[in-house]
Amino acid sequence: GQNIDQPTEMTATEGAIVQINCTYQTSGFNGLFWYQQHAGEAPTFLSYNVLDGLEEKGRFSSFLSRSKGYSYLLLKELQMKDSASYLCALMDSNYQLIWGAGTKLIIKP
Amino acid sequence: GAVVSQHPSRVICKSGTSVKIECRSLDFQATTMFWYRQFPKQSLMLMATSNEGSKATYEQGVEKDKFLINHASLTLSTLTVTSAHPEDSSFYICSARGGLAGGGPQETQYFGPGTRLLVL
Numbered sequence: 709g710q711n712i713d714q715p716t717e718m719t720a721t722e723g724a725i726v727q728i729n730c731t732y733q734t735s736g737f738n739g740l741f742w743y744q745q746h747a748g749e750a751p752t753f754l755s756y757n758v759l760d761g762l763e764e765k766g767r768f769s770s771f772l773s774r775s776k777g778y779s780y781l782l783l784k785e786l787q788m789k790d791s792a793s794y795l796c797a798l799m800d801s802n803y804q805l806i807w808g809a810g811t812k813l814i815i816k817p
Numbered sequence: 818g819a820v821v822s823q824h825p826s827r828v829i830c831k832s833g834t835s836v837k838i839e840c841r842s843l844d845f846q847a848t849t850m851f852w853y854r855q856f857p858k859q860s861l862m863l864m865a866t867s868n869e870g871s872k873a874t875y876e877q878g879v880e881k882d883k884f885l886i887n888h889a890s891l892t893l894s895t896l897t898v899t900s901a902h903p904e905d906s907s908f909y910i911c912s913a914r915g916g917l918a919g920g921g922p923q924e925t926q927y928f929g930p931g932t933r934l935l936v937l
Contacts, residue, residue, distance in 0.1 A: 741925065750910045750928040751861070753819075756921045795861070803924050809860040 710734040712808040714796050719814045720786055728781045728794050728811045736801025742770050742781045743795040745810065751795055754781070783813075791815045818918025820844050823911055823929030830901055831937055837897045838909055838932045845916030846891035851926060852884070853910045861910070867894055891915075901936040908933050 711733045720726040732740070739758035743751035757763055757772035757779060769782040781794055796808040820843040830836050840850060852864045865886050867873040873886035885897040894913075898905055912926035919927050 738924070739922065741921070748908075750931040753919055753921050753925055753927060756925060758922075799924060804866075805863075805926060807861050807863075 710798060710800060710806045712796055712798055712806060714808045714811045717812045719816060722786055722788060722815055722817050724786050725784050726786060730779045730796030730808055732777045732798050734798055734800060738799040738803055740772055740779050741797040744792050745795060746792045786815050788815050818844055819916040819927040821913045821927050821929040823932055825932060826930060827933045829935045832902055833900055835897055835899045836901055836934060837895055840894045840911030840929050842892045842913040845918055847913035848915040850888055850894040851912045852886060852896050855908045855910060903936045906934055906936045
């Protein structure tokens with residue numbers, strides 16, 4: 709079966725850096741997605757990793773280690789608007805997304 | 818790129834009535850569309866997957882006769898909540914897959930803005 713774990717909630721300070729971890733177990737793997745979801749809104753696509761390593765996209769970076777079943781989303785220079793839930797989603801061997809429960813990130817001034 | 822619209826954004830209806838929600842991919846053809854439901858402070862729950870021109874595949878526990886899905890074209894899918902009851906009140910979100918314009922791989926799901934349903 710598949711399993712995805714990410715912390716329920718994290719708090720960080722405006723201007724700082726925060727790393728949101730996601731660990732997973734799966735028999736089939738076709739990539740890992742990160743989405744951002746603001747309260748009351750639908751998720752928006754942030755990043756996709758299928759190979760090991762770091763993908764940088766502006767203030768956001770995503771890392772994957774397939775051998776460890778581990779990914780993280782790194783947010784730099786935090787802004788108040790980054791307060792949101794961050795969803796980790798695994799794409800399985802059937803190209804279906806298995807969603808994590810999401811990490812609620814609270815940014816404090 | 819990879820814009821998905823959803824209509825209506827908010828609907829209030831009486832118990833026993835039916836509500837239709839439309840999901841459109843505006844700038845790409847969606848081979849597959851998905852319907853999710855999300856209750857407050859809970860995670861996304863996949864209801865069904867639909868491919869253009871074929872019957873939707875429903876997740877376990879989702880009543881196909883209550884939640885009718887029609888994927889009539891590569892840019893339009895509809896979800897009809899039949900005989901709605903207060904417990905159906907939720908945030909319904911569609912997503913579409915098949916576009917490269919959004920920056921992700923073809924398998925990336927792009928979400929509509931969601932429909933908030935309140936059944937009185």
